[in-house]
Every structure is written in C-alpha cells, then in structure tokens.
Amino acid sequence: MRLNLVSAWRATLRGKVPLLPSHLIVAVPPTLYLLILFVIPLLFLLSVSFLRQEAGLIVNELTFENYRKLLTDRFYVRIIYRTLLMSLFVATAVTTLSYPVAYFLTRTRSRWKPLLLGLALAPELSGVVLRTYGWLVILEPDGLLNGLLMRTGFVKTPIRLVHNYVGVAIGLSHVLLTFGIFTVMASLQGVDPMLELAAQNLGANRWRTFMHVTLPLSLPGVVGSFFLTFAVAAGAYATPAILGGKTVEVLSTFIYSQLLYILNWPLASAASVILVLMVVGTLLLLNRLGGRRSFVL
Amino acid sequence: MRWKVIQRVWSVAVTVVILWSSYLATGAAPSRELVVNAYGGEYEAIIKSTIIEPFERKYGVRVIYDGTGSASADFARIRATRGDPGWDVVVMTAPESLLGCQLGLLERLGEDRVPNQRFIFHEARKAAGPCGAVQELQYMSLFYNTKRVVPPPTSWRVLWDPKYKGRVIVPDIGNILAVYLLFMAAYMNGGDQYNLDPGWAQIPSLRDNALAVIESSSDMVPYFEREQAWLLPYWDGRAHYYKNKGLPMDFLIPKEGSILLVNTLNVPIGAKSKDLAYEFVNFWLSREMQEKWALAYTVGTARVDLKLPDEHRRRHVTSLEQFKVLKFPDFLYIAQKRSEWAERWKRIMVR
Amino acid sequence: MFAPIVVVLLASINSSQYFQFPPSGLSLRWYRAVFTPEWMGPASFSFVLATVSAALATLLGSLGAFAVVRYRFRGREALAALLESPIGVPSIVLGVALLQFFSIAGAKSLIGFPALLLAHTVETVPFVTRTAYVSLVGIDRSLELAAMNLGARPWQTLRSVTLPLIKPGLFAGGAFAFVVSFNNVNLSLFLVRPGQITLPIRIMNFLEFGTAPVLAAVNILSLSVIILVFATAERVGGFTQFIYGR
Numbered sequence: 001m002r003l004n005l006v007s008a009w010r011a012t013l014r015g016k017v018p019l020l021p022s023h024l025i026v027a028v029p030p031t032l033y034l035l036i037l038f039v040i041p042l043l044f045l046l047s048v049s050f051l052r053q054e055a056g057l058i059v060n061e062l063t064f065e066n067y068r069k070l071l072t073d074r075f076y077v078r079i080i081y082r083t084l085l086m087s088l089f090v091a092t093a094v095t096t097l098s099y100p101v102a103y104f105l106t107r108t109r110s111r112w113k114p115l116l117l118g119l120a121l122a123p124e125l126s127g128v129v130l131r132t133y134g135w136l137v138i139l140e141p142d143g144l145l146n147g148l149l150m151r152t153g154f155v156k157t158p159i160r161l162v163h164n165y166v167g168v169a170i171g172l173s174h175v176l177l178t179f180g181i182f183t184v185m186a187s188l189q190g191v192d193p194m195l196e197l198a199a200q201n202l203g204a205n206r207w208r209t210f211m212h213v214t215l216p217l218s219l220p221g222v223v224g225s226f227f228l229t230f231a232v233a234a235g236a237y238a239t240p241a242i243l244g245g246k247t248v249e250v251l252s253t254f255i256y257s258q259l260l261y262i263l264n265w266p267l268a269s270a271a272s273v274i275l276v277l278m279v280v281g282t283l284l285l286l287n288r289l290g291g292r293r294s295f296v297l
Numbered sequence: 298m299r300w301k302v303i304q305r306v307w308s309v310a311v312t313v314v315i316l317w318s319s320y321l322a323t324g325a326a327p328s329r330e331l332v333v334n335a336y337g338g339e340y341e342a343i344i345k346s347t348i349i350e351p352f353e354r355k356y357g358v359r360v361i362y363d364g365t366g367s368a369s370a371d372f373a374r375i376r377a378t379r380g381d382p383g384w385d386v387v388v389m390t391a392p393e394s395l396l397g398c399q400l401g402l403l404e405r406l407g408e409d410r411v412p413n414q415r416f417i418f419h420e421a422r423k424a425a426g427p428c429g430a431v432q433e434l435q436y437m438s439l440f441y442n443t444k445r446v447v448p449p450p451t452s453w454r455v456l457w458d459p460k461y462k463g464r465v466i467v468p469d470i471g472n473i474l475a476v477y478l479l480f481m482a483a484y485m486n487g488g489d490q491y492n493l494d495p496g497w498a499q500i501p502s503l504r505d506n507a508l509a510v511i512e513s514s515s516d517m518v519p520y521f522e523r524e525q526a527w528l529l530p531y532w533d534g535r536a537h538y539y540k541n542k543g544l545p546m547d548f549l550i551p552k553e554g555s556i557l558l559v560n561t562l563n564v565p566i567g568a569k570s571k572d573l574a575y576e577f578v579n580f581w582l583s584r585e586m587q588e589k590w591a592l593a594y595t596v597g598t599a600r601v602d603l604k605l606p607d608e609h610r611r612r613h614v615t616s617l618e619q620f621k622v623l624k625f626p627d628f629l630y631i632a633q634k635r636s637e638w639a640e641r642w643k644r645i646m647v648r
Numbered sequence: 649m650f651a652p653i654v655v656v657l658l659a660s661i662n663s664s665q666y667f668q669f670p671p672s673g674l675s676l677r678w679y680r681a682v683f684t685p686e687w688m689g690p691a692s693f694s695f696v697l698a699t700v701s702a703a704l705a706t707l708l709g710s711l712g713a714f715a716v717v718r719y720r721f722r723g724r725e726a727l728a729a730l731l732e733s734p735i736g737v738p739s740i741v742l743g744v745a746l747l748q749f750f751s752i753a754g755a756k757s758l759i760g761f762p763a764l765l766l767a768h769t770v771e772t773v774p775f776v777t778r779t780a781y782v783s784l785v786g787i788d789r790s791l792e793l794a795a796m797n798l799g800a801r802p803w804q805t806l807r808s809v810t811l812p813l814i815k816p817g818l819f820a821g822g823a824f825a826f827v828v829s830f831n832n833v834n835l836s837l838f839l840v841r842p843g844q845i846t847l848p849i850r851i852m853n854f855l856e857f858g859t860a861p862v863l864a865a866v867n868i869l870s871l872s873v874i875i876l877v878f879a880t881a882e883r884v885g886g887f888t889q890f891i892y893g894r
Contacts (some may be wrong), residue, residue: 027715028729030708030773035728038770041749042737048748075644097751125874127831129851131784141463141508142525163509164648196734228735238833238852246469246510249647252740259744259838261373261471262636269748272741279736332842337853363842365853378756383842 009020041042042276049269066270076254083251084278086169091230093173095222098180103214105181106188124178132242135171139243163245171243172236176229183228188214188223227286231279251275309514329358331573334371334384337364337515340535340594347593352580358573367513369471369635375402376558381567382631385574390473391559394429396403396632403428410575413582413600418617421559421599424628429561430578433534433590434597434614436555436623437477438548440531440539442524453481453551456528457499462506466520466529469512470642474530476631477556478503479638480624485553490626500645510646521546533613541595550623557614557623559599591615651665682869690850691866695873697761697846698829701768706822708769709776710814717784729760734770739834744765747838760844767839768829775828776821783817819885826877830870 049066052059070076094136105116123131138144139161146158161167191214199209237252251271258268335344341364347359363384366374372393374382380402389397397403405427408414414430421431441450446461456465456478468474482503482551483489483496504510511517514535520526522544536548559609562581564574580586587600597614598605605615614620681687695750712731716724734742746767750758757765787810795805833848840849847870 024721026711027718027721030715030731030777031727033708034734034770034773037746037766038737039730041742041745044749045741045745075647079647111718122871125827125831125853125871126867127715127848127870128833129848129855130863133855142523213657218731231736231738235740235834237740238848242852242855246512246702247504247646247648249643252738255740255744256837259747260372260377262639263373263376264636265748266696268744272738272744275738276741279738283736334842361843377751381756 020221045269046273048266049273051266053266066267067274068098069267070270070274079249079251079254080274080278082165082249083275086165086172086250087230089169090172090176090233091226093169094180094229095184095226096178097173098177098184098225099222100190102142102181102184106185107193120181121178123174128175128236128238129242131175132171132239135167135174136243139167139170163247165244165248167243167246168250172233172239175236175239176232177204179232180225180229183225184218184222187218187224190221191217223286226281230282234275234279251278302318308632329570329573330361330546331358331386331570331577332361332363332384333386333577334363334366334382335386335388337366338512339515339518340538342621343538343593347589348581348586352577355580355597356573356576367471368473372397375565376400377611378567380565382565385477385564385570387477387563387565388520389433389563390427391424391426391561391628392473392632392635394561394563395426395629397563397565398426399629400429402566404566404568404571406430406562406564406575406578411579411582413579414537416584416601417582417599418601418620420617420625420631421426422505424559425561426620426623429559429563430582431559431599432562432578432581432587433560433594434599435534435558435560435619436597436614437474437481437530437558438533438536438555439551440521440529440536440548442521442545443547444545445524445527449547449549450528451552453478453485453530455551456530457502457506459506461528463508464525464527465503465507466517466526467503467510468514468517468530469510469646470639471512472514473558473631474514474532475642476635476638477558477626478530480626481553484624490630492514497641497645500642504646532596534594537595537612555623557620557625559628650769657713673865682865685724687862687866690845690847691870691873693761693844694830694847696765697768698826701765701772701829702825704765704769705772705776705825706818709773709821709825710780713777713780717781732774735774739771739832740837742770743835743838759839760841763839764844764846765837766834767835771832771835772828775824776818779817779821779824780814783814787813794818807829815885817883822885823881824879827874830874 050062050064052061052063052065070080101120105113105120108116110116136143140146141158141160141162143162145161146155149155150158163172195213195217196209200206201212204212235252236250237256240248241253241256242251244250251274255268255271255275258264258271331350341362345362349362352358353360358491365574368389371382371384371389374399374470375387394403398405406414406429407427411430421434425431439450439453439455441455443449445464446455455461456467456493470476479493479496479500480490483493486495486499486554488495493632508520511520513632514532517526517529517531518539521529521539524545531548533548537545540546540548550553562578564571564578568574582592582600584600584603587593587598588603590596591598591603591605591613592609595609595613597619601617610616614623709731710728716728716731746763747759750756750763789870791813792805792809796802800808831848832846833852836846836849840846845864851866854863867887
C-alpha cells in the first residue's frame, strides 16, 4: 500500500480521514517515551563503557580495557561470580518457599482469604530499606536470633550472620518473598481447577493430580517467577549494602561505589552492561530449557 | 448529567493540585537561603544550636541543612557535578580542600572574602589551601572502653591484639581515619607515608580482628554505645563528646603518636548564595563562635586568640606547639592517592 | 515472615534512645519526631512523585496496551517487547544510564524531581501495561458493538463502555506503580539532589548514622500512606475485582 502523501493531505483537509492513523496516535506516545528515556540512555551507557577514565575525565578513546579488567582480574571476577551465585540461590529459595504459600492462597476458599492476601502483601509495602533494617537487628551478634540460639543452648558463641553473604542471602530472600508469592499465584490462578477435578475423577490421588496436572501447567509461570526474582536479586542494592557491610561486594554495590565515589564512570558502565547481560543471558537460557515463553504478554 | 460535570471538575481540580504540589516539591525556593552540608547524626543538633540558629537570627536568613555524606562522598559529588553539588557551604577535610582547589571546583577563601582568616594559624591555613577555612582541628585518638580494656592501652598495636578479637571497629577507606590508621601501621613497622607497604602488610590481620568495617564515624556509635566494640580509632572531639555523655570510655594518644586532622569549610564554585556563604564561613571563624564551637563540639581550633579552659586545652589541639607535636601528613598526596588506596583496600577487605 | 516488621513496629513505641529488643518502655515520642520537616519533606516529596509518575505510567501504559491489543500493525510485537523491557533491566543500571545521559546531554538541571519522575515512569510502565493488557483482553467486545449499534461514536464508546470496564485493571496497575515508585531505592539512588530526596533514600542516609527508633515510626506512617492509597484506589477504581479475576 503506497502512501500518496498529497492525496492523503487533501483527504485530511476535507475531513474525510484523520491526520494520523488511530493506531499510531495510541502507539506513538509510549514508544517515543521509552525510546528517549530508556533505549537511548542504555545505548549511551553501552558506549560509555568503551571509553576510558584518566585523571578524573573521560577520554574519547575506544577501548576494551574496562571489560578486560572486569573479566580477567580475579578480584572482579569474584564479584561477578558472587553476584550470580547469590541471585541463583535467592531465586531458588524464594520460588521454592513461595509455591506452597501461593498454592494455598489460590485454592483456599476460607472466609479470611482477603485478609490472608493482605497479610501476604503487607511486608512489601514497608519498603526494602526498613525490612532490611529489621533483619539487621534480628541477625546481629547481639540480636534476637543469636540471643534465642544461645539461650536455648544450640550454640555457645554468636554465629556471624551479618556483614557476610549469608546474611545478605537471608535478607534478600525475605525481601523478595512477597514478590515471588504473587507472581506464582498469578500463574496458578490460570490453572483451571476443573482439570484437577477431572484428573481426580479419573482416579488420580491428590499427589498424582498435583504432579501430573497442576505442577506442569503452572510451570511456565513458576519459571517466570524464578527469572524475575533472579533479575531483582542480581540488581539489588540496599539489602547487600546494609546487611553486607564493607566486606561484601556484589555488582550493584560495586557499580554504586564506582559511580559515586571513585567516579570511574566508564568502569561503572561496563559493570552495568555485564549485569544486564547476566540477567538477559539467564532469561535466554531459561527460555531454551523451558521451550516456551515464560513471560505473560 | 450533573454527576459527569462534577467528575470532570473534580479531575481537573485533582490534576491542578498534583501539578501544583509537584511544582512545590521541586523546591521552588524563596530567596535568602543558604544550603549547608555538614555533620549528621547526633552532631546535627549540636551544629544547629551552636552555629546555624545564631546565624539565621543574626542575618535573618534560612539555612537548609544537609547532614549526609562523609567528606569523600561530598567531594565525589562535587566532582561529579563539576562544582555544582547543590550546597553553598560544605564541611570537608584538608585533602579534599586542596585537590578541589587545584581542580578549580572551589572558591578561594582569602581575607578579602573571609576577614577572620587572618586569625588562623599560618600552618593550618597552608594545610587547608587557598580554598579552605579551618573551623576546627582534631586528631586520631585511641578510643577505648575503660571497663573492658584494663589497664588503659598504651600502643596502637592493641587494635591487632588477638585478646580483643571481634571487639575492634576498623574504619573503611572512605573515612580518612582508615588512611591515618594505615599511616600509623606503616610508621610502626619501619615505613612512612610515602612508603606504605609495611602498613599494608598489617591490614589483613586487622580485618580479621575486627568486629566490623564501617565507613561513617557516626555509624560506629551504636557498636560502642552497646559495648559490642571496645576499641577503635576515633576523632578526639567526638570521643570526648561520648565520654561526656557518660559512656565508660576514654581517649588517648598512644606512645607512637598520632596524626592531625584539619577540617575545612569550602564553598563550591556552583554555589547559589556565595556572599551569604562567605558570611557564614566568617561567622563560624569569629572569636565568639570559635570559642562556643570548641566547647560544644569538644574539638581543637586553629584560631590563635581564644579564651578556653585549661582542661580543654590539655585534651585538644588549640595551640601552635601542640600542632607541631602531632604528625602532619602530606594532605595533597593523600588526596591524589585516595582512589588507588581505595581499590587496594577493597581487595583486602572483600572476602 | 513478619518478624522484621514486628521488630520494627515494636521499636516505634519503644521509649529508649536506640534500638532495644524487648522494648524497655513505651512512648509516642518517636511519632512526634516524625512530624518534622526533615521527615515530612521527603515523605511528601515521595508521595507527590509516586502519584504523578503512577498517573503518567497509567496513561502511557494503557495507551501502549491498547495499541497492542486492538490494532494490527507492523512492529506490534516490537512495541509489546519494548513496553515490557524495563522490567528486565536492573533499576540500578537504568539509574546509572539516566544519570550519565542527563549529565552528558547537558540536562543536569533535570536531576532531582524531573529526572526522578521520568525514571520512575519508565520503571512502572510495564506494570500498568500488563494489567491494562489483561483487562482489555478480558472485555466482552460485544458490549462495545452494542453501544456502537445504538449510535455511539467511537470516542463515546471508549469513554462510556471500554474505560469503565478496564478501570479495575488500570487502578490495579496504577496502585502498583505508586507503591513501586514510593518505595523505590535503586533507581532513585543517583537521581536525587540535596533538598529533593525521596523517603527511602532519606531513610537509608539516616541509617548510615546508626539506628534509631524514629525510623520505625516512619515505617508505620509510610505504611499507612500506602494503605490509604490502596483504599482510595479500591473505592474509586475497584481494583480488587481485578485481582480476584472474573
């Protein structure tokens, strides 16, 4: 369909045809917005990552040095590795723990359902900083958990649960738990209970029904939830910063200090790109393994 | 029909309210305001009552106070914004003051703009550079719990003593205390500020002895208040403040000596209210304010002609002689090497 | 699961100076401390920011969802992907990218409220797009056809039939966008400026100086704000309908 500009213009003037096709009117604003404020800044970031920092100023010289540094120096590789490991752990823990809770919340017919849903949502509303602070108080050497453990005689001296990766993993898992629950719930809601009923009618017991009907049908959503949790965990800043202290370093805390303290913007950009690649790479991997799209839409 | 009109009016009104509040939220500021970035935490109250409020009253202006950020964080912001961080006056230390001046990010604070500079020790003025005004002097002291560390420690080596494992707070490299501690470690092991390797060799064991590695001095407070930490390097001024509060702690200079800290007031070149900023700096350096400040914040001063109690003079640096006894580091060197040291420090600290 | 929250809650009524568990006494003084400019400033700043960015995100997200659902055009798949993509990029990376972008593109003065607004909207558009999409897809088209058969013009149908039907979805997305923006940390880390600080960042800065029970009071109050927003969204938009499904 060739666009005859002149006749289109004439038709517009005569009021016969809207100036723009209506689908464009609708599609253009969000597209433009995201292009200018999302795509372009990210491309910018990518280009800065190939520049170099010298004596406080960015030098206009293309170089792979930032990537070479981040991918070959053991110190940085360890940071990347730690970030990956921690995020995988948190994603697994959250998804595993949230499935039962999500299952219960979806299937329950209790009168208290709205209240339970509200309770499940409530921690999320407090904001990550305050919840992390709460964990700091609980996990400290003089904190609640250690106090309890020592009082009941399980341990003699306090276990170190803060300012290390363990504490961060615990805190992060809790912080993301609500998120995981609701994402899994979304996919479980899509599983028609009639199918379960049918399976049971055909003689399957509850366990078999679950394993052969419910679980497979909800799996794409569960995988999606795993991925989302992983993505958020990999990019988390507040929890590792607060619970981890100065002896813990993940990609986001590294990027933060490079950007705001050391002021090495190219290096910070390169690390950011690596973080994005880590997240996207995991998505592609999961898609490959899953065989179908794990995202809604 | 009527309902629709009401709805429409309501949505317009809400939109207007939202837009108006967002305009207000962007901080459309009235004139005659000064933005000051200085101490946070509990010290905020001290500076507000001692310096800020009298200044506001005397000049009839409003001061917006920001207590966030260590000196190095503030300086990083000044650099990142090319001298326009959003503050008119900022408290930093000599290294930042010198480097910032060299980079052209700070305004010069000579006697033309800040007349009271002529009362400051010559050496202190030199340390702060042409863009700094020294409002106080401190030194790194050994701060210890008098109940738990008996008899009182005599050497910096006590921080490495395995007897106190898990009871020591180690400052992080972002805090200049860490730099000074590194220097002392070097001095004690045959090096000096230009040859720090003997000091670096001591840092891993220091980390292992630590309860926590913390950047902000104020962030260290809960640990010693709750007696989780018994030993730490700390500024004499702040240490004295907590001692006065009744904590079972005291501070001293160990036999190896210590290092002086020159705190500075600086005005970034992008400051909006420069004249007011210079007035503020001058105000803080006035005799009356210096005397008040020295006693309120329990610190030493760089002004020559103050009337201070002997007890105060004994514990803090207020005279040229004392100034010369303590080690006086190469501040510009510190500023230039800072990020290199930060990276090396990180490599040791991060497990 | 609620342990940290309970801990924080108990701290808010504790009378002692610093954090102690179990609490040593009861007092409301921390709540009084919250109603001062140093906390109300960031709190109202965050509130306004979240409201405006949620509104903007709702507008953009619903437009986008509409385009994807109702029309067939080249690049439709690309648009759908674009609308979803901010979720896949860690917010800290987006914050870095925007800070650098604004600084180097000479728009440094935007740092603060404007930059935060733009950034938060980018971050929350996917949420609204999703809920709007689900709502739109679930609408019975015959209702719209019926309206048009009765003589309504397309614009009228949109306003009187379609919009009311997707209202729950829009409000759900908007409420979610509000919460995400209000509590956001990573994206705001680099885009705040002195005097224009969001509440979560203020809390984090405050935490740098040790712990204090006033934070717990701040927590309770910000929770109340969010619950209020949810309640309003429910009253006006009925978004729990959306969560329950058809």
